[in-house]
Amino acid sequence: MTTKTILLIHKEPNMQEVVQACLTDLGGWNVRVASSTLEGLRQAKLHQPDSIILDISLGEVDEFLFIKELKTQPATQSIPVVLLTLKAKWVDLQRSLFPRDKVAAVIVNPLNPVMLSVQIAQVLGWDLD
Secondary structure, three states: OOOEEEEOOOOOOHHHHHHHHHHHHOOOEEEEEEOOOOHHHHHHHHOOOOEEEEEEOOOOOOHHHHHHHHHHHOOOOOOOEEEEEEEEEHHHHHHHHHOOOOOOEEEEOOOOHHHHHHHHHHHOOOOOO
């Protein structure tokens, strides 16, 4: 079995480190990191990861445009996207902006570092080593 690669797009450097450590150490996955959606889109096209973890804690328009652009590109449209957010109520109100066929799951912070890899593996149908 080959090791899965995840592209983590998160603007906060400290959270990048925490999430990357969880996914690498507990999930056993390779993790690439991008600090912006523009950089993330470039990396997604170039490296075609097995999944993308996108922080939408700020609920900015560029995150939704990122998903739209990702899903319209033939090279990236099949990459599953998992959203991380701090705003559970906001996510409930915005569900129509990211239908199930475009977003695999939404994980609401505060995240449980021990369970993050398990949650992601479950929603993506991956086995953990």
